[in-house]
Amino acid sequence: MSKYVKISCMSPPIKEVDTGQGLEGVVLQMIAKWEEHLQHVLPEQPDLIVLPECCDDPTFKGMGTEWLYEYYRYRGNRLLDYFASVAKTHRCYIAYSAMVEMEDGTFRNATLFIDRSGEVCGIYHKNHITIRQKSTSDTLYGKEAHVIQTDFGRVACLICFDINFDELLQQYVEQKPELIVFSSAYHGGLMQAYWAYTCRAHFAGAIWRPETCTLVNPVGEIVGESTLFYPFVTRTINMDSVVVHYDYNWEKLELMKRKYGSKVLISDPTRLNAFLISSETEEFTIQDIVKEFDLELLDDYWIRCRDDRNKEGHLEP
Known part of the structure; x- marks a missing residue:
C-alpha cells in the first residue's frame, strides 16, 4: 500500500442544458461536460477523483422537480458507466455522487465509489437528506455508513447536509477512516476541519462553484484549495501519519527529528497542541517511529486523561 495518494477534487459550474434535444x-450533454472538465485533472494522474454532490445534474430556466426525476430515470446508469470507463482507462478511483433509483422506484442521494478496474467497490446513501428534498420527492434517507476499503486506505463518505450531524460522525470515528470524501453542494465551513480532526483523517471535499474544493489534513490544516479561475485542485497527501499531543511527547519528537531529520515531518497547526507526524521515507513507517520513540497517540492520551480523572480521590466530592 502506497503511503502517498494523489487526490483531485472538482467544482465545475452546474451544466445548463438544451432540452430541445x-x-x-x-x-x-452531461457526458460531454465531464469529458471536458476531467481533462483539467487527468493529466495529473490522480489516484482518486472526487466529484461534487449530484454531479450529473443538469439545469435550465424553469426546470422543475418532476422533470429532474424523469431525467434520473432515463439516465439510469449511463453516467456511472461513463465514469467507470474513465476510472478503468486511467487506473484511478472516482467518487461519483448522483441520485440513484432503487428497484422499488424510490431514490437515494448516493456516492458510488468506483475502483481502478471500473467496478463499484462501495456505495454510500446520504443519511441526512434535507426535509425539503424528502417532502418534494421519492428520495429516502440512508441508514448505514460503512468505510470503504481501497488500495490506499479506508475511506468514509458523506454528502452535503450530512456534515452537520454528530451521530454520523461518531459512527465513522469508531471505524477509524484514513480519508473522508465529501461530495457537496455547500462548503460546510469549520465543520470540514472538525470532521478531519475528530476522525484523525484526511478530508477531501468537492463542492459546486462558486464554493471551493478543499483538502484538509488530520489536524485541520488546509493543504490544497481550488480557486475562482481553477475550479479544481490536485494534491498528494501522505496517509502514513498519526496525530499526537504535545504532552509527554515533546522531548521524544525532538529526539526523533535530530535522528531522522527530513525523513519525518511534523505539521503543527498551532493553538491545538496536537501535531501530525508522518514518515517521508520508504525506510520505515510512522508506526515504526511510534514504536521506536514510544510516542503516545492523541486518542490514547485522551483515554489516559479520562482514566486519571476517574481514579479514587481524584474527583471533587
Whole structure:
C-alpha cells in the first residue's frame, strides 16, 4: 500500500442544458461536460477523483422537480458507466455522487465509489437528506455508513447536509477512516476541519462553484484549495501519519527529528497542541517511529486523561 495518494477534487459550474434535444440529448450533454472538465485533472494522474454532490445534474430556466426525476430515470446508469470507463482507462478511483433509483422506484442521494478496474467497490446513501428534498420527492434517507476499503486506505463518505450531524460522525470515528470524501453542494465551513480532526483523517471535499474544493489534513490544516479561475485542485497527501499531543511527547519528537531529520515531518497547526507526524521515507513507517520513540497517540492520551480523572480521590466530592 502506497503511503502517498494523489487526490483531485472538482467544482465545475452546474451544466445548463438544451432540452430541445430531448432526454437523450441531455444525457449526452452531461457526458460531454465531464469529458471536458476531467481533462483539467487527468493529466495529473490522480489516484482518486472526487466529484461534487449530484454531479450529473443538469439545469435550465424553469426546470422543475418532476422533470429532474424523469431525467434520473432515463439516465439510469449511463453516467456511472461513463465514469467507470474513465476510472478503468486511467487506473484511478472516482467518487461519483448522483441520485440513484432503487428497484422499488424510490431514490437515494448516493456516492458510488468506483475502483481502478471500473467496478463499484462501495456505495454510500446520504443519511441526512434535507426535509425539503424528502417532502418534494421519492428520495429516502440512508441508514448505514460503512468505510470503504481501497488500495490506499479506508475511506468514509458523506454528502452535503450530512456534515452537520454528530451521530454520523461518531459512527465513522469508531471505524477509524484514513480519508473522508465529501461530495457537496455547500462548503460546510469549520465543520470540514472538525470532521478531519475528530476522525484523525484526511478530508477531501468537492463542492459546486462558486464554493471551493478543499483538502484538509488530520489536524485541520488546509493543504490544497481550488480557486475562482481553477475550479479544481490536485494534491498528494501522505496517509502514513498519526496525530499526537504535545504532552509527554515533546522531548521524544525532538529526539526523533535530530535522528531522522527530513525523513519525518511534523505539521503543527498551532493553538491545538496536537501535531501530525508522518514518515517521508520508504525506510520505515510512522508506526515504526511510534514504536521506536514510544510516542503516545492523541486518542490514547485522551483515554489516559479520562482514566486519571476517574481514579479514587481524584474527583471533587
